[in-house]
Amino acid sequence: MSQRKAWRAAIVHCIADPKDVGVENAYEYFADGLLIVDGDKISAIGHAKDLLPSLSTDTLVEHHPDGVITPGFIDTHIHYPQTDMIGSYGEQLLTWLNTYTFPEEGKFHDKTHARDVADRFLQELLRNGTTTALVFGTVHKVSVEAFFEASEVHNLRMICGKVMMDRNAPDFLTDTPETSYQESKELIDTWHNKGRLHYAITPRFAPTSSDEQLKLAGKLLNEYDDVYMHTHLSENKDECAWVQDLFPASKNYLDVYDQHKLLSERSVFAHGIHLCDSEYHRLHETGSAIAFCPTSNLFIGSGLFKLSKAEEHKINVGMGTDVGGGTSFSMLQTLNEAYKVIQLQNENLSPIKSLYLATLGGAKALRLDDKIGNLAVGTEADFVILDKKATPLLSSRLALSKGIEESLFVFMTLGDDRAIKATYSAGQCVHQR
Numbered sequence: 001m002s003q004r005k006a007w008r009a010a011i012v013h014c015i016a017d018p019k020d021v022g023v024e025n026a027y028e029y030f031a032d033g034l035l036i037v038d039g040d041k042i043s044a045i046g047h048a049k050d051l052l053p054s055l056s057t058d059t060l061v062e063h064h065p066d067g068v069i070t071p072g073f074i075d076t077h078i079h080y081p082q083t084d085m086i087g088s089y090g091e092q093l094l095t096w097l098n099t100y101t102f103p104e105e106g107k108f109h110d111k112t113h114a115r116d117v118a119d120r121f122l123q124e125l126l127r128n129g130t131t132t133a134l135v136f137g138t139v140h141k142v143s144v145e146a147f148f149e150a151s152e153v154h155n156l157r158m159i160c161g162k163v164m165m166d167r168n169a170p171d172f173l174t175d176t177p178e179t180s181y182q183e184s185k186e187l188i189d190t191w192h193n194k195g196r197l198h199y200a201i202t203p204r205f206a207p208t209s210s211d212e213q214l215k216l217a218g219k220l221l222n223e224y225d226d227v228y229m230h231t232h233l234s235e236n237k238d239e240c241a242w243v244q245d246l247f248p249a250s251k252n253y254l255d256v257y258d259q260h261k262l263l264s265e266r267s268v269f270a271h272g273i274h275l276c277d278s279e280y281h282r283l284h285e286t287g288s289a290i291a292f293c294p295t296s297n298l299f300i301g302s303g304l305f306k307l308s309k310a311e312e313h314k315i316n317v318g319m320g321t322d323v324g325g326g327t328s329f330s331m332l333q334t335l336n337e338a339y340k341v342i343q344l345q346n347e348n349l350s351p352i353k354s355l356y357l358a359t360l361g362g363a364k365a366l367r368l369d370d371k372i373g374n375l376a377v378g379t380e381a382d383f384v385i386l387d388k389k390a391t392p393l394l395s396s397r398l399a400l401s402k403g404i405e406e407s408l409f410v411f412m413t414l415g416d417d418r419a420i421k422a423t424y425s426a427g428q429c430v431h432q433r
C-alpha cells in the first residue's frame with residue numbers, strides 16, 4: 001500500500017525571519033498549492049498545476065478549496081496541569097500561584113488524574129492546531145510519565161519536564177535537591193529522544209528553588225548534550241524584587257540562572273518582560289530563547305513584552321499560551337493579543353512575523369527547525385488546514401481580503417479553534433472538525 005498522500009489548498013509557510021530578509025522574502029505562498037507527504041515526511045510543496053501531473057493516478061488527493069494550509073503551531077510555554085484552572089479570577093502572579101495553582105497541581109500525585117488531564121490537554125492543543133509544545137508538568141514524576149504516555153498515542157513532537165521546587169511552596173508540592181535531580185535523571189533516561197519526545201529540566205522559577213537545587217539542575221543540564229531547560233524569568237515586578245532579596249549575590253534575575261549554569265542553546269525562559277540590557281545581551285550570548293506569552297501577561301497584569309528589544313539583541317523568540325495563566329489554547333488568539341501588546345508600544349506586528357513566531361520562530365527557539373516549523377521538503381508533516389468558511393464572520397470578512405497577508409491577519413484576529421479544520425502530526429490526522 002502506498003504511503004503517499006497529497007493535500008490541495010492554499011499553502012503558506014515561513015522560510016526565514018522577516019526581520020532578517022524583509023516580509024516579502026520571509027514566506028512562500030501558493031494560492032492553489034499542493035502538499036505531498038510520503039509516510040511522515042513532506043516530499044513536495046508547490047503549485048498544484050506543476051505537481052499534480054507528477055502524481056500516480058492512485059495517489060489520494062484531498063482538495064480543500066476553502067482551506068489554507070500552514071505548518072502546525074508551536075507553543076513554547078504552557079502548563080498542562082493548569083488546564084482545569086484556566087480563567088481564575090483576580091490575582092497577580094504570586095498570590096495567583098498560592099490561591100489557584102498550587103492546590104490544583106497538588107492533584108497530580110495521582111497518575112489516573114494526571115493522565116485524564118493530559119489527554120484532554122492534548123485534545124485541546126490539537127483542536128487548536130498546535131502540534132508541538134514545551135510543557136510544564138508538576139513536581140510529581142508521575143505527572144510527566146502520564147503526559148509522555150498520552151503524547152505517544154498521537155505520535156506528537158512534545159517536550160515536558162518535572163517541576164523542581166524545594167522551597168516557598170506547600171509541603172505537598174516540594175521535592176529536595178537530591179530527589180529532584182534523581183527523578184529528573186530517571187525521566188531523561190526513560191523518555192528523552194524516545195520517538196518524538198524530549199525532556200526539559202524544569203525548575204519552576206528562582207524563588208521556589210534553593211541554591212543547591214539550581215546547582216544540581218545546572219549539573220544535570222551539563223550531563224546531557226541535548227536536553228532542554230525550561231523556566232520562568234522576570235514576569236512580574238514583585239517577583240523580580242523577591243528574587244533580588246532571595247539571591248542578594250546576583251546581578252539581576254537572569255544572573256541567578258546564569259550563576260547556576262542554566263543558560264544554553266536549549267534553555268527557554270517564559271516571559272522576560274522586565275529585563276535590563278545586560279540580561280538581553282547574556283540571553284543572546286548563550287543562545288537562550290524567550291517565550292512571549294501575551295494572553296497571560298495581560299490577564300495576570302504582568303506587563304508588555306518588548307519584542308523589538310529581543311530582536312535588537314538577536315534573541316530567539318517563540319510564542320507561548322502559558323495556559324492556565326494564559327486565557328486561550330488557540331495560537332490564533334494568542335497572536336491576536338500579541339498584536340495588541342505590540343500596538344500599545346507604538347509598533348506593529350505584521351501577520352507574516354506573527355506566523356513566523358508561531359511556527360518557524362518557535363522551532364528555532366527549540367532548536368527543532370531542521371524537523372518542524374515549516375513545510376520544507378524533508379521535514380516532518382505537522383500541519384493544519386485553516387477553514388476560510390469556519391464562521392459567518394470569517395467567511396464574509398475573508399471574501400474581501402486582498403491577499404494572503406491580509407487573510408492571515410483576519411484569521412489571527414477573528415479565528416480560534418473553530419478555524420482549524422484539521423490537524424496533522426507526522427502525516428497522520430490527529431484532529432478533524
Ligand SMILES: [Zn+2]
Binds near residue numbers: 077322
Ligand atoms: Zn508559565
